[in-house]
Amino acid sequence: MPDEKSNICLSASGLTKVFGSGRTKTVAVDHVDISLCEGEVVSIVGESGSGKTTLAKMLLGLLSPTEGEVYFQGKPRDISSHKKRKEYWKNIQAIFQDPFSSYNIFHKIDSVLLDCINMRGGRHLPYEEKVEMMTEACSFVNLKFDELTNKYPFELSGGQMQRLMIARIFLLDPKILVADEPTSMIDACSRATILDMLMQLRDDIGMTVIFITHDIGLAYYVSDNVYIMEQGVFVESGSADDVILHPKEPYTQRLISDVPKIYEEWDLSTV
Amino acid sequence: MRHTIRQVFQSGKFVVGFAIFIVILLIVIIYPLIIPDPPLAIIGQGTFFEPGIYVNVYDSMVAPKYTLNLDNAATKRIASRLKDEDRLAMKEWLMAIGIAEAEIDIENTEQLLTLWETHYDPQAKISGMTNARRNYYIRLNDSLEGLLSTERAIIAAENAETGDLEEIDSVTQSEYVNINQVANVRFLPLGTDNFGRDVLTELITATRVSLKIGFVAGTIATLIGLTLGLVAGYIGGMVDDVIMFVTNLFTVIPSFVLLILISFSIGQEQRGAVTVAVVIGFTSWVWTARAVRAQVVSLRHRDHVNLSKLSGHSIAYIIFADILPYIASYVVMAMILQISSGILSEAGLSILGLGPRTTEVPTLGLMMNWAMIYQAHVLGKWWAYLPVLITIALITFSMNLMNTGLDQVFNPALRE
Numbered sequence: 001m002p003d004e005k006s007n008i009c010l011s012a013s014g015l016t017k018v019f020g021s022g023r024t025k026t027v028a029v030d031h032v033d034i035s036l037c038e039g040e041v042v043s044i045v046g047e048s049g050s051g052k053t054t055l056a057k058m059l060l061g062l063l064s065p066t067e068g069e070v071y072f073q074g075k076p077r078d079i080s081s082h083k084k085r086k087e088y089w090k091n092i093q094a095i096f097q098d099p100f101s102s103y104n105i106f107h108k109i110d111s112v113l114l115d116c117i118n119m120r121g122g123r124h125l126p127y128e129e130k131v132e133m134m135t136e137a138c139s140f141v142n143l144k145f146d147e148l149t150n151k152y153p154f155e156l157s158g159g160q161m162q163r164l165m166i167a168r169i170f171l172l173d174p175k176i177l178v179a180d181e182p183t184s185m186i187d188a189c190s191r192a193t194i195l196d197m198l199m200q201l202r203d204d205i206g207m208t209v210i211f212i213t214h215d216i217g218l219a220y221y222v223s224d225n226v227y228i229m230e231q232g233v234f235v236e237s238g239s240a241d242d243v244i245l246h247p248k249e250p251y252t253q254r255l256i257s258d259v260p261k262i263y264e265e266w267d268l269s270t271v
Numbered sequence: 272m273r274h275t276i277r278q279v280f281q282s283g284k285f286v287v288g289f290a291i292f293i294v295i296l297l298i299v300i301i302y303p304l305i306i307p308d309p310p311l312a313i314i315g316q317g318t319f320f321e322p323g324i325y326v327n328v329y330d331s332m333v334a335p336k337y338t339l340n341l342d343n344a345a346t347k348r349i350a351s352r353l354k355d356e357d358r359l360a361m362k363e364w365l366m367a368i369g370i371a372e373a374e375i376d377i378e379n380t381e382q383l384l385t386l387w388e389t390h391y392d393p394q395a396k397i398s399g400m401t402n403a404r405r406n407y408y409i410r411l412n413d414s415l416e417g418l419l420s421t422e423r424a425i426i427a428a429e430n431a432e433t434g435d436l437e438e439i440d441s442v443t444q445s446e447y448v449n450i451n452q453v454a455n456v457r458f459l460p461l462g463t464d465n466f467g468r469d470v471l472t473e474l475i476t477a478t479r480v481s482l483k484i485g486f487v488a489g490t491i492a493t494l495i496g497l498t499l500g501l502v503a504g505y506i507g508g509m510v511d512d513v514i515m516f517v518t519n520l521f522t523v524i525p526s527f528v529l530l531i532l533i534s535f536s537i538g539q540e541q542r543g544a545v546t547v548a549v550v551i552g553f554t555s556w557v558w559t560a561r562a563v564r565a566q567v568v569s570l571r572h573r574d575h576v577n578l579s580k581l582s583g584h585s586i587a588y589i590i591f592a593d594i595l596p597y598i599a600s601y602v603v604m605a606m607i608l609q610i611s612s613g614i615l616s617e618a619g620l621s622i623l624g625l626g627p628r629t630t631e632v633p634t635l636g637l638m639m640n641w642a643m644i645y646q647a648h649v650l651g652k653w654w655a656y657l658p659v660l661i662t663i664a665l666i667t668f669s670m671n672l673m674n675t676g677l678d679q680v681f682n683p684a685l686r687e
Contacts, residue, residue: 057577060577060581062577062580062581082585082586085580085583086583089580089581089582089583090583093581094577094578094581096574096577096578097574098574101573101574101575102574102575102578103575103578104575104578104579104592104593104596105575106592106596107592115582115583115584116582118583119582119583
């Protein structure tokens with residue numbers, strides 16, 4: 001199907017990451033293939049320690065893979081120099097798990113957002129225009145920029161920090177967003193808001209989203225395609241409906257049965 | 272930032288250490304402004320004058336005289352003149368004529384003199400006593416009577432023409448001068464050293480120079496250690512391996528031996544205070560480098576660093592803006608320790624005779640070196656070395672206290 005192939009914006013083949021050597025050798029990600037089409041939401045689901053975050057960091061270019069190649073828009077990705085990396089990161093951005101450790105505590109919120117404008121080549125814009133852009137980004141995530149100026153990130157709540165992260169993505173406008181468990185440190189009410197905002201990024205801007213989570217229910221809620229990851233390997237993949245409603249692998253079935261349901265008594269013996 | 276500083280000054284340990292340090296610093300800065308004497312001026316002819324107030328004899332002779340009748344003046348005078356051996360001899364004589372040992376207290380001058388006056392008889396024959404010994408007792412008795420007499424003493428001057436002595440003034444035992452009216456009085460709180468230099472002035476200049484050496488050495492060591500640690504820790508890989516290889520080499524070689532060898536090879540002529548400081552700085556960066564590297568390694572995979580990378584910042588920017596502020600508190604603490612160990616290293620080098628060359632400035636180590644060479648510790652001249660020791664101990668103590676205080680503020684797990 002040539003049509004679908006031209007649509008693929010990020011793919012990886014045989015991606016492997018090995019930490020340490022000898023007796024302490026750990027294979028975090030083991031020959032993983034993944035491909036993303038433009039505008040789709042892909043979930044990578046797995047337990048803690050299954051290699052999801054390592055895979056995400058390799059896709060982002062923050063970790064160099066031990067083996068394997070990442071292709072961006074059909075061509076092998078080249079991030080050998082600072083300039084090329086910067087160019088790559090204009091296209092792929094991330095939201096991290098812990099909003100409290102994602103910010104440099106010595107920098108004010110303004111500078112976080114100004115960095116994004118500068119990266120998009122807006123360094124020479126007049127200050128009023130920059131403020132306008134920041135205000136727009138903040139209103140996208142229901143934050144008021146006037147109240148945030150001259151504040152430090154740690155003066156915000158966890159939910160507000162994570163929304164500010166999304167405002168950052170809004171300003172940067174990358175093609176691909178890697179959301180690494182963006183809601184796992186957030187309470188349930190803020191979680192829904194943040195998920196809605198992520199979906200809005202996809203729907204309004206057409207962003208491709210890689211959604212990493214341990215919560216298979218959440219994955220079903222947001223994604224088109226789902227990859228189930230166990231100990232560095234994809235054990236099952238396919239459309240969300242196929243994988244989650246008709247799981248074939250026992251690991252997937254276990255993940256689904258482990259989701260706590262309010263109306264059922266939780267059977268701790270399966271854990 | 273302001274909050275952190277407030278927290279630091281709420282730590283008792285830090286405040287005490289800081290106060291001691293600031294007092295030392297203020298003394299070092301203010302003293303030379305009040306007493307601008309050159310620190311190495313030789314004022315005393317002779318070695319190791321005791322601490323005290325030195326009153327010019329000639330000036331006190333011509334100063335206005337006042338007669339004060341004080342009861343115990345004579346006793347005090349005799350007490351200060353009567354040597355221990357004389358007291359023992361007196362006791363021996365008194366016991367020989369049959370006075371119980373328990374009654375004689377040689378420390379109590381008044382009682383001893385009363386006993387002596389009532390019992391001493393120059394004619395008395397004591398078996399086994401030589402003539403020389405008897406004459407000694409007669410001389411001792413005469414000098415005691417001389418001290419007790421109320422006769423005046425004459426001050427005479429030689430007439431230039433005739434060569435005769437002419438009386439110009441006389442003093443009696445109850446005459447006093449007001450010390451404020453004597454033209455030349457010199458207070459030497461710590462006496463003089465082996466070259467006859469005022470120890471206090473010397474000590475304060477030495478403290479200033481030693482602090483300067485400590486600061487220069489500490490700054491150099493911290494800068495080298497910080498740079499290497501940051502680069503090795505953040506860049507990692509081959510660069511890390513090379514830097515850590517060199518660092519480990521330096522760890523294995525005892526830095527003090529290295530210091531001695533370098534100081535020796537520089538030679539006496541080239542060794543100024545600054546040179547010594549630089550040499551100390553270049554040999555003591557190792558632990559700072561290792562510790563900074565360890566901290567940076569733990570920081571470089573943090574999310575805020577990743578985010579900064581994703582925002583397109585350069586390596587230099589990330590090191591300065593995203594790594595350095597996080598380890599700044601540690602670096603400040605390490606620098607305080609480096610300064611205090613720099614001061615100690617200088618003292619160690621100088622006491623071995625490898626310190627700054629001796630003609631220009633004193634340092635704490637040099638003062639110890641001089642005191643040691645002239646055997647102040649053997650002769651019991653404590654003022655030549657004890658104040659120096661206390662100063663070194665105080666500086667090091669205050670800095671370590673500041674370091675511990677900071678550690679407790681930045682490392683809440685250590686709080687009690």
